[in-house]
Amino acid sequence: xxxxxxxxxxxxxxxxxxxxxxxxxxxxxxxxxxxxxxxxxxxxxxxxxxxxxxxxxxxxxxxxxxxxxxxxxxxxxxxxxxxxxxxxx
Amino acid sequence: xxxxxxxxxxxxxxxxxxxxxxxxxxxxxxxxxxxxxxxxxxxxxxxxxxxxxxxxxxxxxxxxxxxxxxxxxxxxxxxxxxxxxxxxxxxxxxxxxxxxxxxxxxxxxxxxxxxxxxxxxxxxxxxxxxxxxxxxxxxxxxxxxxxxxxxxxxxxxxxxxxxxxxx
Numbered sequence: 390x391x392x393x394x395x396x397x398x399x400x401x402x403x404x405x406x407x408x409x410x411x412x413x414x415x416x417x418x419x420x421x422x423x424x425x426x427x428x429x430x431x432x433x434x435x436x437x438x439x440x441x442x443x444x445x446x447x448x449x450x451x452x453x454x455x456x457x458x459x460x461x462x463x464x465x466x467x468x469x470x471x472x473x474x475x476x477x478x
Numbered sequence: 479x480x481x482x483x484x485x486x487x488x489x490x491x492x493x494x495x496x497x498x499x500x501x502x503x504x505x506x507x508x509x510x511x512x513x514x515x516x517x518x519x520x521x522x523x524x525x526x527x528x529x530x531x532x533x534x535x536x537x538x539x540x541x542x543x544x545x546x547x548x549x550x551x552x553x554x555x556x557x558x559x560x561x562x563x564x565x566x567x568x569x570x571x572x573x574x575x576x577x578x579x580x581x582x583x584x585x586x587x588x589x590x591x592x593x594x595x596x597x598x599x600x601x602x603x604x605x606x607x608x609x610x611x612x613x614x615x616x617x618x619x620x621x622x623x624x625x626x627x628x629x630x631x632x633x634x635x636x637x638x639x640x641x642x643x644x645x
């Protein structure tokens with residue numbers, strides 16, 4: 390599922406535009422983003438705080454099994470990388 | 479009042495030679511290619527991982543553009559009677575080099591300005607639970623997602639994708 394500071398309406402707009410099938414959640418005050426220590430202060434439009442990109446694979450017991458904390462904004466985890474990690478669950 | 483030849487601007491075309499000076503097309507193409515190289519990354523090439531991670535198409539366009547500019551500069555200075563461009567040439571070249579420099583800064587430096595996130599949960603730790611609104615306003619918690627309602631299709635896990643938003 391995708392988590393950002395966008396409101397539910399904004400996420401739905403993105404969902405429709407890009408035809409995504411997975412769930413979008415809203416963290417408008419960046420509380421969860423802070424909990425996961427992913428806050429990127431002032432990096433959004435108009436200086437808003439947003440999340441830095443990161444992916445976590447969590448197994449059915451709630452334990453984190455795989456993380457991707459990219460150190461370059463432009464390089465993101467590929468779907469096949471995530472699928473590989475998911476196969477090991 | 480006498481107009482001596484030195485008062486005339488260099489590219490005025492009103493020279494003493496019989497051959498009409500040609501527009502320096504190489505300079506124009508060189509600058510145009512550099513501009514395309516600079517402007518096309520975000521709207522076009524950043525969309526595909528193969529041209530986003532290493533922007534080789536843009537670097538190629540810059541390289542070809544700079545070759546054209548070099549040819550144009552050489553023509554303007556080595557054959558001034560045939561080609562224009564002793565002023566516009568250096569200006570366009572400096573602009574193109576500046577565009578390339580800024581492009582490299584954007585690619586290699588700006589993308590790396592990320593917070594260290596040293597306190598982020600690590601592999602083996604429990605993922606912090608949450609209760610957030612989905613696109614329809616319903617509250618969703620991690621615990622509820624991980625629990626299985628259908629015994630024949632047990633939930634193996636969940637992928638949390640944090641992204642910047644504001645797309």
